[in-house]
Amino acid sequence: MGGASHPRDTPGMPSDTPASPNDVAAARLLSARPRLVAVRPAGEVVPGLEPGLILHAAPPQAWEDMSELLRGGMIGAALNEGLAATPEEAASAAAAGSIRFAAAQDHASMAGGVGSITASTPVVVVEDAATGARAFHPVMEGLEGKALVLGMYEPDVLTRLRWMAEELAPALDRALQIVGGIDAHALMAEGLRRGDELHNRNAATSSLLAELLAPGLAQAGLTPAAADRVFSFIATNPQFFVAVSLAACRLACDAADGVPGSSLVTACGANGTEAGVRISGVPGRWFTAPAEVPEGVLFDGFTAADAGRGCGDSLLIECYGLGATVLAAAPALWPVVGVGEARARELFAGARQTALGEHADYRVPLLDDAPAPAGVDARRVLETGRRPIIDIVMVHRELGRGAVGFGLTSPPAACFEQAVAALDATAPD
Numbered sequence: 001m002g003g004a005s006h007p008r009d010t011p012g013m014p015s016d017t018p019a020s021p022n023d024v025a026a027a028r029l030l031s032a033r034p035r036l037v038a039v040r041p042a043g044e045v046v047p048g049l050e051p052g053l054i055l056h057a058a059p060p061q062a063w064e065d066m067s068e069l070l071r072g073g074m075i076g077a078a079l080n081e082g083l084a085a086t087p088e089e090a091a092s093a094a095a096a097g098s099i100r101f102a103a104a105q106d107h108a109s110m111a112g113g114v115g116s117i118t119a120s121t122p123v124v125v126v127e128d129a130a131t132g133a134r135a136f137h138p139v140m141e142g143l144e145g146k147a148l149v150l151g152m153y154e155p156d157v158l159t160r161l162r163w164m165a166e167e168l169a170p171a172l173d174r175a176l177q178i179v180g181g182i183d184a185h186a187l188m189a190e191g192l193r194r195g196d197e198l199h200n201r202n203a204a205t206s207s208l209l210a211e212l213l214a215p216g217l218a219q220a221g222l223t224p225a226a227a228d229r230v231f232s233f234i235a236t237n238p239q240f241f242v243a244v245s246l247a248a249c250r251l252a253c254d255a256a257d258g259v260p261g262s263s264l265v266t267a268c269g270a271n272g273t274e275a276g277v278r279i280s281g282v283p284g285r286w287f288t289a290p291a292e293v294p295e296g297v298l299f300d301g302f303t304a305a306d307a308g309r310g311c312g313d314s315l316l317i318e319c320y321g322l323g324a325t326v327l328a329a330a331p332a333l334w335p336v337v338g339v340g341e342a343r344a345r346e347l348f349a350g351a352r353q354t355a356l357g358e359h360a361d362y363r364v365p366l367l368d369d370a371p372a373p374a375g376v377d378a379r380r381v382l383e384t385g386r387r388p389i390i391d392i393v394m395v396h397r398e399l400g401r402g403a404v405g406f407g408l409t410s411p412p413a414a415c416f417e418q419a420v421a422a423l424d425a426t427a428p429d
Contacts, residue, residue, distance in 0.1 A: 021261030022377060025280045026356040029256040029264065029320070029375050033129040034184040034248035036209075039139060039173040041165070043119030046136050048107050052083060055117040057313045058103035058269030059276030059286040063094040067272035069114055069151045069308050072399040074101065076153030077116035080161050087153070103286075105267045105278075108254055109136040110246040110313040113143075113393060114151040114272070122169030126184055126247035128255065135251035137243040139164055139172070142236075143393060143403060150395055150402045163229075171230050175216030182212050184244050188322075189361040191241070192372075197330040198245040199314055199323030200337070200391050200406060206240040246313065249320040256375070258283040263423055264356055265319045265376040268388070268411055272311035277319075277415045279378050281423045289414035294394045296407015297338040308397030310409045315390045318351075321359050321372040324391040324408060325351040329364045337391045337406045341366075347389055348373070354380040354388070378423075381416045 019027075042049055049055065054077045056070060066074065075090040077083075083099055084090035093099045104111035111117055115138055123136040138149075141160065146152040148161060176182065188198055191205030198205065210231075217230060234240055253266040262280035269276060276288035291309040298304065317323045327333065328344040339347075348367060355373030362372040376388050387410040394405040 021259050021281060022264055022356050025256040025259040025262040025264040026375050028259070029252050030357055030359065031130065032248070032252035032255050034126045034251050035129050035181045036124060036176065036184045036244050037127045037181040038125035038176055039122055039169045040125055041119065042109075042117045042121040042123045042136065042138075045125055045134065046107050046109055046117065046123065049117065049119060051119055052098065053100045053102060053118075054078065054081075055102055055104035055107055055109055055111055057111045057113070057115065057271045057311055058105040058267060059271060059274055059288050060103040060106065061101065061271050061273060063101060065273060067308065067311075068399045069311060069395060069397065070272040072151035072153065073114035073116050073148060076148045076151070076157065077118050079153055080148070080158055081118040081120055083118075103269070105250065105269060105313055105316070106284075108134065108250060110250045110316070112137065112140070112242065112246055112314045113149040113312045114395065115149040115312070120165055122165050124243045124247055126244060126251055128251055131255070133251060133255060135247045135254060137247040137250070139169055140237065140239050140243040143239055146402065151399055152402060167226055168230055168233060171217060171220050171222055171226065172213065174220040175213045178216035178219050179212065182209065184248050185361065187241070188245055188248065189363070192326060192329045192362055193365055195330055195332055197323055197326050197333060197391070199242065199317050200393065201330045201333040202241040202245065203238040205245070206234070206238055209241050209244070210234045242314070245322065246317060249317045249322070252320060253316060256280055261423070261427070263377050263379040263420060265378055268316045268319045269313040270310040270315055270411070272309055275310065275315070275411045275415060277378065277411055277419055279419045279423060281426065282419065285422065287415045287418035287422065289412035292409050292412060294392050294407035294409035296394060296405055297336060298394070298405035299403070302396070302404040306396050306401070306404050307394045310390075310392055311395060312392065314392070315388075315411065318388045318390045319376040321351070321355065321362065321374045324389050326362070326364050326372050327391060328366045331366070333391070337408060350386050350389070353384045353386050378416045378419045382413070382420055387411060387413060387416070
Protein backbone atom coordinates (compact mmCIF):
# COMPACT_ATOMS: atom_id res chain seq x y z
CA MET A 1 0.00 0.00 0.00
CA GLY A 2 2.95 2.26 0.63
CA GLY A 3 2.00 5.78 1.59
CA ALA A 4 -1.11 5.93 -0.59
CA SER A 5 -4.38 7.07 0.92
CA HIS A 6 -6.78 4.37 1.98
CA PRO A 7 -10.57 4.63 2.07
CA ARG A 8 -10.71 3.45 5.66
CA ASP A 9 -7.87 5.39 7.25
CA THR A 10 -8.71 6.83 10.70
CA PRO A 11 -12.49 6.86 10.29
CA GLY A 12 -14.19 9.67 12.16
CA MET A 13 -10.98 11.64 12.77
CA PRO A 14 -11.29 15.38 11.99
CA SER A 15 -9.53 16.27 8.75
CA ASP A 16 -7.35 18.92 10.46
CA THR A 17 -5.97 16.37 12.93
CA PRO A 18 -2.95 14.60 11.45
CA ALA A 19 -3.02 10.87 12.06
CA SER A 20 0.17 9.19 13.19
CA PRO A 21 1.46 6.26 11.12
CA ASN A 22 0.40 3.87 13.86
CA ASP A 23 -3.07 5.43 13.98
CA VAL A 24 -3.42 4.83 10.25
CA ALA A 25 -2.16 1.24 10.44
CA ALA A 26 -4.37 0.43 13.43
CA ALA A 27 -7.43 1.90 11.71
CA ARG A 28 -6.82 -0.31 8.69
CA LEU A 29 -6.33 -3.37 10.88
CA LEU A 30 -9.56 -2.73 12.74
CA SER A 31 -11.66 -1.93 9.69
CA ALA A 32 -11.31 -5.37 8.08
CA ARG A 33 -14.61 -7.27 7.98
CA PRO A 34 -13.86 -10.88 7.02
CA ARG A 35 -16.40 -13.10 5.27
CA LEU A 36 -15.92 -16.77 4.42
CA VAL A 37 -16.87 -16.87 0.74
CA ALA A 38 -15.38 -20.02 -0.81
CA VAL A 39 -13.22 -23.11 -0.50
CA ARG A 40 -11.01 -23.49 -3.57
CA PRO A 41 -7.79 -25.20 -4.70
CA ALA A 42 -4.97 -22.88 -3.66
CA GLY A 43 -3.55 -22.73 -7.18
CA GLU A 44 -6.72 -20.97 -8.33
CA VAL A 45 -6.74 -18.22 -5.71
CA VAL A 46 -3.45 -17.77 -3.83
CA PRO A 47 -1.32 -15.06 -5.48
CA GLY A 48 2.03 -16.21 -6.82
CA LEU A 49 1.50 -19.89 -6.07
CA GLU A 50 3.21 -21.48 -9.04
CA PRO A 51 3.60 -25.22 -9.80
CA GLY A 52 6.49 -26.70 -7.84
CA LEU A 53 6.22 -24.09 -5.07
CA ILE A 54 5.35 -25.10 -1.50
CA LEU A 55 4.31 -22.46 1.03
CA HIS A 56 5.23 -23.02 4.68
CA ALA A 57 5.13 -21.26 8.03
CA ALA A 58 7.14 -18.05 8.10
CA PRO A 59 9.80 -16.84 8.09
CA PRO A 60 11.13 -17.96 4.69
CA GLN A 61 13.69 -20.74 4.90
CA ALA A 62 15.83 -22.70 2.47
CA TRP A 63 15.63 -26.49 2.44
CA GLU A 64 19.15 -26.90 3.78
CA ASP A 65 18.31 -24.82 6.86
CA MET A 66 14.96 -26.47 7.70
CA SER A 67 14.45 -28.51 10.84
CA GLU A 68 13.71 -32.20 10.54
CA LEU A 69 10.12 -31.42 11.48
CA LEU A 70 9.55 -28.80 8.77
CA ARG A 71 11.27 -30.98 6.21
CA GLY A 72 8.76 -33.68 7.07
CA GLY A 73 5.91 -31.31 6.36
CA MET A 74 7.46 -30.29 3.05
CA ILE A 75 8.04 -33.91 2.03
CA GLY A 76 4.43 -34.71 2.82
CA ALA A 77 3.27 -31.74 0.76
CA ALA A 78 5.41 -32.84 -2.17
CA LEU A 79 4.02 -36.38 -2.01
CA ASN A 80 0.45 -35.12 -1.75
CA GLU A 81 0.92 -32.74 -4.68
CA GLY A 82 2.55 -35.41 -6.86
CA LEU A 83 5.85 -33.55 -7.02
CA ALA A 84 7.62 -36.73 -5.91
CA ALA A 85 6.78 -40.42 -5.64
CA THR A 86 8.80 -41.22 -2.52
CA PRO A 87 10.14 -39.29 0.47
CA GLU A 88 13.66 -39.78 -0.83
CA GLU A 89 12.72 -38.36 -4.21
CA ALA A 90 11.07 -35.38 -2.55
CA ALA A 91 14.16 -34.65 -0.46
CA SER A 92 16.43 -34.91 -3.50
CA ALA A 93 14.20 -32.61 -5.55
CA ALA A 94 14.10 -30.08 -2.72
CA ALA A 95 17.87 -30.15 -2.34
CA ALA A 96 18.31 -29.71 -6.09
CA GLY A 97 15.93 -26.75 -6.19
CA SER A 98 13.30 -28.27 -8.46
CA ILE A 99 10.89 -28.02 -5.54
CA ARG A 100 10.88 -24.47 -4.21
CA PHE A 101 9.71 -22.96 -0.93
CA ALA A 102 8.30 -19.64 0.28
CA ALA A 103 6.58 -18.24 3.35
CA ALA A 104 2.80 -18.47 3.21
CA GLN A 105 2.43 -15.06 4.86
CA ASP A 106 4.22 -13.51 1.88
CA HIS A 107 1.38 -14.83 -0.30
CA ALA A 108 -1.67 -13.53 1.62
CA SER A 109 -1.88 -16.92 3.31
CA MET A 110 -1.30 -18.73 6.58
CA ALA A 111 0.19 -22.16 7.20
CA GLY A 112 -0.63 -23.22 10.74
CA GLY A 113 1.70 -25.63 12.54
CA VAL A 114 3.88 -27.65 10.18
CA GLY A 115 1.24 -27.10 7.53
CA SER A 116 1.83 -26.35 3.88
CA ILE A 117 0.08 -25.02 0.80
CA THR A 118 0.53 -26.39 -2.71
CA ALA A 119 -1.50 -25.81 -5.85
CA SER A 120 -4.07 -28.52 -5.10
CA THR A 121 -4.43 -27.74 -1.39
CA PRO A 122 -8.04 -26.77 -0.60
CA VAL A 123 -8.03 -23.41 1.16
CA VAL A 124 -10.71 -21.33 2.80
CA VAL A 125 -11.16 -18.01 1.02
CA VAL A 126 -11.79 -15.15 3.45
CA GLU A 127 -12.72 -11.84 1.85
CA ASP A 128 -12.94 -8.32 3.24
CA ALA A 129 -16.53 -7.22 2.76
CA ALA A 130 -15.41 -3.61 2.32
CA THR A 131 -12.46 -3.92 -0.07
CA GLY A 132 -12.65 -7.36 -1.69
CA ALA A 133 -9.14 -8.23 -0.49
CA ARG A 134 -8.63 -11.91 0.27
CA ALA A 135 -6.58 -14.21 2.49
CA PHE A 136 -6.26 -17.99 2.71
CA HIS A 137 -5.55 -20.97 4.96
CA PRO A 138 -5.75 -24.72 4.24
CA VAL A 139 -8.95 -26.45 5.31
CA MET A 140 -8.01 -27.68 8.78
CA GLU A 141 -7.40 -31.43 8.88
CA GLY A 142 -7.42 -31.55 12.69
CA LEU A 143 -4.84 -32.24 15.38
CA GLU A 144 -5.97 -35.67 16.51
CA GLY A 145 -3.62 -38.53 15.69
CA LYS A 146 -1.51 -38.28 12.56
CA ALA A 147 -1.70 -35.19 10.37
CA LEU A 148 0.40 -33.32 7.83
CA VAL A 149 0.00 -30.20 9.97
CA LEU A 150 2.10 -32.11 12.54
CA GLY A 151 4.73 -33.05 9.94
CA MET A 152 3.45 -36.58 9.25
CA TYR A 153 2.96 -38.12 5.82
CA GLU A 154 1.98 -41.74 6.39
CA PRO A 155 -0.34 -43.31 3.76
CA ASP A 156 -3.47 -42.74 5.86
CA VAL A 157 -2.58 -39.04 6.19
CA LEU A 158 -2.25 -38.69 2.41
CA THR A 159 -5.47 -40.65 1.86
CA ARG A 160 -7.37 -38.23 4.11
CA LEU A 161 -5.86 -35.23 2.34
CA ARG A 162 -6.95 -36.58 -1.04
CA TRP A 163 -10.48 -37.10 0.28
CA MET A 164 -10.51 -33.55 1.61
CA ALA A 165 -9.52 -32.20 -1.81
CA GLU A 166 -11.83 -34.43 -3.85
CA GLU A 167 -15.01 -34.57 -1.75
CA LEU A 168 -14.94 -32.35 1.35
CA ALA A 169 -13.70 -29.11 -0.22
CA PRO A 170 -16.09 -29.12 -3.21
CA ALA A 171 -19.00 -29.83 -0.85
CA LEU A 172 -18.02 -26.95 1.41
CA ASP A 173 -17.63 -24.61 -1.54
CA ARG A 174 -21.05 -25.53 -2.95
CA ALA A 175 -22.60 -25.00 0.47
CA LEU A 176 -21.02 -21.56 0.78
CA GLN A 177 -22.29 -20.51 -2.64
CA ILE A 178 -25.80 -21.69 -1.72
CA VAL A 179 -25.89 -19.79 1.59
CA GLY A 180 -24.18 -16.73 0.10
CA GLY A 181 -21.07 -16.78 2.27
CA ILE A 182 -20.75 -16.44 6.03
CA ASP A 183 -19.91 -13.43 8.21
CA ALA A 184 -16.68 -14.62 9.84
CA HIS A 185 -16.33 -11.43 11.88
CA ALA A 186 -19.66 -12.03 13.61
CA LEU A 187 -18.84 -15.71 14.19
CA MET A 188 -15.53 -14.82 15.81
CA ALA A 189 -17.20 -12.30 18.11
CA GLU A 190 -19.79 -14.88 19.14
CA GLY A 191 -17.15 -17.57 19.59
CA LEU A 192 -15.40 -15.45 22.21
CA ARG A 193 -18.67 -15.19 24.10
CA ARG A 194 -19.04 -18.97 24.00
CA GLY A 195 -15.63 -19.92 25.39
CA ASP A 196 -13.26 -19.90 22.41
CA GLU A 197 -10.08 -17.85 22.07
CA LEU A 198 -9.96 -18.65 18.32
CA HIS A 199 -6.47 -20.15 18.23
CA ASN A 200 -6.26 -23.44 20.10
CA ARG A 201 -9.89 -23.53 21.17
CA ASN A 202 -12.50 -23.22 18.42
CA ALA A 203 -15.09 -25.76 19.58
CA ALA A 204 -18.01 -23.35 19.84
CA THR A 205 -17.16 -21.42 16.69
CA SER A 206 -16.68 -24.62 14.69
CA SER A 207 -20.13 -25.75 15.82
CA LEU A 208 -21.64 -22.41 14.84
CA LEU A 209 -20.00 -22.63 11.43
CA ALA A 210 -21.38 -26.14 10.94
CA GLU A 211 -24.88 -24.87 11.74
CA LEU A 212 -24.61 -22.13 9.13
CA LEU A 213 -23.19 -24.52 6.52
CA ALA A 214 -25.82 -27.21 7.13
CA PRO A 215 -28.58 -25.76 4.90
CA GLY A 216 -26.13 -25.40 2.04
CA LEU A 217 -24.72 -28.88 2.51
CA ALA A 218 -28.26 -30.28 2.55
CA GLN A 219 -28.81 -28.73 -0.90
CA ALA A 220 -25.36 -29.50 -2.31
CA GLY A 221 -26.39 -32.71 -4.06
CA LEU A 222 -24.33 -35.02 -1.86
CA THR A 223 -25.12 -38.70 -1.69
CA PRO A 224 -26.18 -39.91 1.77
CA ALA A 225 -22.79 -41.56 2.22
CA ALA A 226 -20.90 -38.43 1.18
CA ALA A 227 -23.05 -36.25 3.43
CA ASP A 228 -22.33 -38.56 6.34
CA ARG A 229 -18.58 -38.34 5.70
CA VAL A 230 -18.63 -34.55 5.45
CA PHE A 231 -20.76 -33.98 8.54
CA SER A 232 -18.77 -36.55 10.53
CA PHE A 233 -15.51 -34.83 9.65
CA ILE A 234 -16.78 -31.43 10.77
CA ALA A 235 -18.43 -32.80 13.91
CA THR A 236 -15.25 -34.53 15.06
CA ASN A 237 -12.91 -31.63 14.27
CA PRO A 238 -13.21 -28.97 16.99
CA GLN A 239 -10.40 -26.99 15.34
CA PHE A 240 -12.26 -26.78 12.02
CA PHE A 241 -12.83 -23.02 12.36
CA VAL A 242 -9.19 -22.12 13.02
CA ALA A 243 -8.57 -22.01 9.27
CA VAL A 244 -11.06 -19.15 9.07
CA SER A 245 -9.82 -17.23 12.11
CA LEU A 246 -6.21 -17.39 10.92
CA ALA A 247 -7.12 -16.27 7.40
CA ALA A 248 -9.16 -13.42 8.89
CA CYS A 249 -6.13 -12.40 10.92
CA ARG A 250 -3.93 -12.39 7.80
CA LEU A 251 -6.53 -10.35 5.94
CA ALA A 252 -6.58 -7.63 8.60
CA CYS A 253 -2.80 -7.51 8.93
CA ASP A 254 -2.36 -7.26 5.15
CA ALA A 255 -4.72 -4.29 5.21
CA ALA A 256 -2.46 -2.61 7.77
CA ASP A 257 0.80 -3.27 5.93
CA GLY A 258 2.88 -0.69 4.12
CA VAL A 259 2.22 2.43 6.22
CA PRO A 260 5.47 4.45 6.26
CA GLY A 261 6.69 5.02 9.80
CA SER A 262 4.38 2.48 11.44
CA SER A 263 5.77 -0.04 13.93
CA LEU A 264 2.62 -2.22 13.91
CA VAL A 265 3.45 -5.93 13.61
CA THR A 266 1.82 -7.23 10.41
CA ALA A 267 3.36 -10.71 10.21
CA CYS A 268 4.68 -13.17 12.77
CA GLY A 269 5.54 -16.84 12.62
CA ALA A 270 7.99 -19.61 13.43
CA ASN A 271 9.24 -22.38 11.17
CA GLY A 272 10.75 -24.79 13.65
CA THR A 273 14.18 -23.16 13.45
CA GLU A 274 13.64 -19.41 13.35
CA ALA A 275 10.91 -17.03 14.41
CA GLY A 276 10.29 -13.79 12.58
CA VAL A 277 8.18 -10.65 12.39
CA ARG A 278 7.42 -8.02 9.78
CA ILE A 279 6.19 -4.52 10.55
CA SER A 280 4.00 -2.16 8.57
CA GLY A 281 6.61 0.53 7.96
CA VAL A 282 9.19 -1.89 6.53
CA PRO A 283 6.99 -4.02 4.27
CA GLY A 284 8.23 -7.28 2.84
CA ARG A 285 11.24 -7.65 5.15
CA TRP A 286 11.51 -10.33 7.82
CA PHE A 287 13.38 -9.84 11.08
CA THR A 288 14.41 -13.19 12.50
CA ALA A 289 16.05 -14.93 15.45
CA PRO A 290 16.17 -18.53 16.71
CA ALA A 291 12.69 -19.72 17.69
CA GLU A 292 12.11 -20.61 21.32
CA VAL A 293 10.94 -23.96 22.66
CA PRO A 294 7.43 -23.57 24.12
CA GLU A 295 6.83 -24.44 27.77
CA GLY A 296 3.58 -25.89 29.03
CA VAL A 297 1.66 -29.07 29.78
CA LEU A 298 3.06 -32.24 28.26
CA PHE A 299 1.08 -35.30 27.29
CA ASP A 300 1.78 -38.48 29.25
CA GLY A 301 5.03 -40.14 28.26
CA PHE A 302 6.86 -37.01 27.11
CA THR A 303 9.41 -34.73 28.76
CA ALA A 304 10.44 -31.14 28.09
CA ALA A 305 13.41 -32.44 26.12
CA ASP A 306 11.02 -33.91 23.54
CA ALA A 307 9.53 -30.57 22.48
CA GLY A 308 10.83 -28.89 19.35
CA ARG A 309 11.08 -25.20 18.66
CA GLY A 310 7.85 -23.39 17.89
CA CYS A 311 6.42 -23.82 14.41
CA GLY A 312 3.46 -22.21 12.67
CA ASP A 313 2.02 -19.02 11.23
CA SER A 314 -0.64 -18.99 13.93
CA LEU A 315 1.66 -16.88 16.12
CA LEU A 316 0.19 -13.92 14.26
CA ILE A 317 -3.27 -14.31 15.76
CA GLU A 318 -2.05 -13.15 19.17
CA CYS A 319 -0.49 -10.12 17.49
CA TYR A 320 -3.91 -9.41 16.01
CA GLY A 321 -5.48 -9.58 19.48
CA LEU A 322 -6.88 -13.10 19.84
CA GLY A 323 -5.49 -16.43 21.06
CA ALA A 324 -3.59 -16.19 24.33
CA THR A 325 -4.28 -12.46 24.40
CA VAL A 326 -7.92 -13.31 25.18
CA LEU A 327 -7.26 -16.58 26.99
CA ALA A 328 -9.54 -15.26 29.73
CA ALA A 329 -12.41 -15.97 27.33
CA ALA A 330 -11.59 -19.69 27.20
CA PRO A 331 -11.47 -21.22 30.71
CA ALA A 332 -11.59 -24.75 29.30
CA LEU A 333 -8.19 -24.11 27.69
CA TRP A 334 -6.48 -22.92 30.87
CA PRO A 335 -5.48 -26.34 32.22
CA VAL A 336 -4.51 -27.46 28.71
CA VAL A 337 -1.81 -24.80 28.43
CA GLY A 338 -1.02 -24.68 32.14
CA VAL A 339 -2.47 -21.37 33.35
CA GLY A 340 -5.07 -20.30 35.88
CA GLU A 341 -7.48 -17.39 35.94
CA ALA A 342 -4.94 -14.97 37.37
CA ARG A 343 -2.44 -15.72 34.61
CA ALA A 344 -5.15 -15.44 31.94
CA ARG A 345 -6.10 -12.02 33.27
CA GLU A 346 -2.44 -10.98 33.33
CA LEU A 347 -1.98 -12.00 29.69
CA PHE A 348 -4.84 -9.70 28.71
CA ALA A 349 -3.54 -6.81 30.80
CA GLY A 350 -0.03 -7.28 29.45
CA ALA A 351 -1.22 -7.25 25.85
CA ARG A 352 -2.93 -3.91 26.43
CA GLN A 353 0.48 -2.40 27.19
CA THR A 354 1.69 -3.01 23.64
CA ALA A 355 -1.59 -2.70 21.72
CA LEU A 356 -2.44 0.10 19.32
CA GLY A 357 -6.21 -0.11 19.67
CA GLU A 358 -9.19 -2.20 20.70
CA HIS A 359 -11.51 -4.58 18.86
CA ALA A 360 -14.98 -3.12 19.38
CA ASP A 361 -16.74 -6.40 18.60
CA TYR A 362 -14.28 -8.92 20.08
CA ARG A 363 -15.01 -8.92 23.81
CA VAL A 364 -14.20 -11.05 26.85
CA PRO A 365 -17.21 -11.77 29.11
CA LEU A 366 -15.09 -12.72 32.13
CA LEU A 367 -13.41 -9.31 32.04
CA ASP A 368 -16.63 -7.27 32.20
CA ASP A 369 -16.99 -7.53 28.42
CA ALA A 370 -13.69 -5.72 27.88
CA PRO A 371 -12.67 -5.29 24.22
CA ALA A 372 -9.70 -7.32 23.02
CA PRO A 373 -6.44 -5.40 22.58
CA ALA A 374 -5.75 -4.87 18.86
CA GLY A 375 -2.37 -5.08 17.21
CA VAL A 376 1.16 -5.12 18.62
CA ASP A 377 3.45 -2.11 18.47
CA ALA A 378 7.02 -3.39 18.06
CA ARG A 379 8.38 -0.23 19.64
CA ARG A 380 6.21 -0.66 22.74
CA VAL A 381 7.42 -4.26 22.98
CA LEU A 382 10.93 -2.90 23.46
CA GLU A 383 9.84 -0.10 25.78
CA THR A 384 7.85 -2.39 28.07
CA GLY A 385 9.90 -5.57 27.71
CA ARG A 386 6.61 -7.37 27.14
CA ARG A 387 6.70 -9.69 24.11
CA PRO A 388 3.50 -11.14 22.63
CA ILE A 389 2.60 -14.41 24.34
CA ILE A 390 1.22 -17.19 22.17
CA ASP A 391 -0.57 -20.41 23.10
CA ILE A 392 0.70 -23.17 20.86
CA VAL A 393 0.69 -26.87 20.10
CA MET A 394 4.02 -28.34 21.15
CA VAL A 395 5.34 -30.74 18.52
CA HIS A 396 8.02 -33.39 19.01
CA ARG A 397 11.43 -32.36 17.74
CA GLU A 398 11.76 -35.72 15.97
CA LEU A 399 9.89 -36.34 12.75
CA GLY A 400 6.82 -38.54 12.98
CA ARG A 401 6.24 -38.25 16.73
CA GLY A 402 3.45 -35.67 16.52
CA ALA A 403 2.17 -33.40 19.28
CA VAL A 404 3.62 -33.65 22.78
CA GLY A 405 1.48 -31.05 24.57
CA PHE A 406 0.28 -27.45 24.64
CA GLY A 407 2.06 -24.44 26.04
CA LEU A 408 3.12 -20.83 25.68
CA THR A 409 5.88 -19.17 23.68
CA SER A 410 6.94 -15.74 22.41
CA PRO A 411 8.82 -14.35 19.42
CA PRO A 412 12.39 -13.47 20.47
CA ALA A 413 13.09 -9.90 21.53
CA ALA A 414 15.78 -9.71 18.84
CA CYS A 415 13.09 -9.78 16.15
CA PHE A 416 11.53 -6.59 17.49
CA GLU A 417 14.90 -4.94 18.08
CA GLN A 418 15.89 -5.50 14.44
CA ALA A 419 12.51 -4.34 13.16
CA VAL A 420 12.53 -1.08 15.10
CA ALA A 421 16.13 -0.38 14.11
CA ALA A 422 15.25 -0.89 10.46
CA LEU A 423 12.20 1.36 10.80
CA ASP A 424 14.26 4.09 12.44
CA ALA A 425 16.76 3.84 9.58
CA THR A 426 13.97 4.74 7.14
CA ALA A 427 13.04 7.92 9.02
CA PRO A 428 13.92 11.20 7.29
CA ASP A 429 16.84 13.13 8.76
